[in-house]
Amino acid sequence: MATSSEAIGVLGIPAEEALRPRRHWTRSALRMARQNPLGTFGLAIIIFLAVVAVFAPVIAPYDVGEYTAGQPREDMSWAHPFGTDDIGRDMFSRVVFGARISMGVAFLSVLAGTAIALVLGITSGYVGGALDNFMQRTVDTVLAFPQLLFLLILATILGPSFQTVVFAIAIGIVAPVTRIIRGAVLSERNNQYVEAARALGATTPRILFIHIAPNVVALAIIIATTLLGLAILAEASLSFLGLGIPVPNPSWGTDINRARNALPFHLPWVFFPGLAITLTVLAFNLLGDTLRDLLDPRLRGRL
């Protein structure tokens, strides 16, 4: 740092700016991390949770269905850090395996939903006319209805399962994201570089996917990160209402629902799955905020 700040700037560009591309990527990554401690914290938790989800069988001391793991309703102890549930299953193991479901649902649904919305939004925004009108009225219809109620109805019709939850959340994501992407495409398509591409004889698909899409993708990444947190909350809420991940599976929401219904109340059983949800959603929100500020400061406060 000391040497670079002493260097003389070229063409009015501060030395630090001019020298930046030569830095090793790890150094710029470290610098970025130092400037955005909250985002880094979020990313660290997400990486940690991803590792937990992938290596769940190694980390968890017991199997999720092992009801001989301990006595029913044990408090926190070294053997069972998060206590046990009403039939003696180790809650620590269940919370660890729950990360798989939570992250799995979130990533699959957001990936699918955002991808569909990207295609629909670009088409709607670029083609325009009657198709755009029809698609946007359809989006209006979906948006005219509370998101959670929509999820509940869809999940009831399809029956509770992992696929249902992923499908329902993905569908719920499509409408609002299509709207945002369409708006971005509308403002991109009037730019001069698009006009230039068309003047050079570029075909519509080429303009769409080579010229416009890359400019919209940054926006899509920001939205997707924010949506991951919301998807995790949605899955937990659905599961809590008994319409998400069905019972024997270690979903955080499902476990809280069971713990709430089985009296007498056993605090660790409710507490730790909820803490896991909070921490995960918090991590995604922090990362989402930071990405938004870094990639597109104009969006500050609008998402």
Next chain:
Amino acid sequence: MRAYIIRRLISGVVILFILSIVTFLLLRVVAGDSADLLCGLACDEEGIEQFREKLGLNDPYFPISLTGEPPFVEFSRDNQYTTWIKDLLTGNLGSAAINQKPLIDTMQQRLPVTVELLIITVIFTVAVGVPFGVISALYRNSFSDYIVRVTAVLGLALPSFWVATLVIYFPSQWWSYSPPFGGMISFVDDPWGNLRQFVPPAAVLALASAAGIMRLTRSSLLEVMRTDYIRTARSKGLQDRTVISRHALKNSMIPVITVLGLQVAGLLGGSVIIEFIFGLPGIGLLLYESLLRRDYQVVQSMTLYIGAAVILMNLLVDISYAWLDPRIRYS
């Protein structure tokens, strides 16, 4: 302005029409009928068939249906879709299949619960979100700003059903206290009991929305403070307090009010969970119970009802927007 409102109302009707088709397709055609479930264990084959006939579930779905032979289309007066729409328009919202009680009566009983819950929630949201958002913006990067921001991010991450469960648990553990469950205590009969019943669920429901409003107020006020007219107001020697209260605050509230209006739709969804946990017999709980019973008749009517409410709400938001910000002209 009037032309704009009329146009919006027409597009609202179009949206409701599409919504009616979609819910009808989803709940009647895809979900199929649940006559066997609703009729209960006492029903035999014949009883189920009678039940189905009574509910009109044997009629064709739409007024026009396609057939295999010429002329390929068939018109039918007695079809499920138009019967349903007719019922909706005449206020006969259909009846819950389970007890044949007219849905309109049930709605009248339950709507006040949800409305009161939402009103108290919005009051909490504004009373907490706006002042802390303003503090956070005015003392930017200070310790209090930091605390407010961290609280806001946390508020958005907390699952409401978990907080609600703990909010019921801890007082019962420490002081053997529990909010009144089941039924609705009228504010007129027993104001204290009514508040005891509604304040805790509303506070939990307001967590996320207050956090959102806090962040929005902060960023909106910061944005306004950067504008030229604020600099002008400052440079002509006005006190900070005057600049903020008379110029900045008012303008920064415009997006906040918009978002507040839009949040109501989300709160309506969240009220399902909150009403379920606190045993409040409102619209959300009614919808949830109907879903669990597979009483699609009720769900279908309520869907349109809620859709209409949200569309009206959005229209009101847009009108208030123009009223608050004279620069916006709808034509």
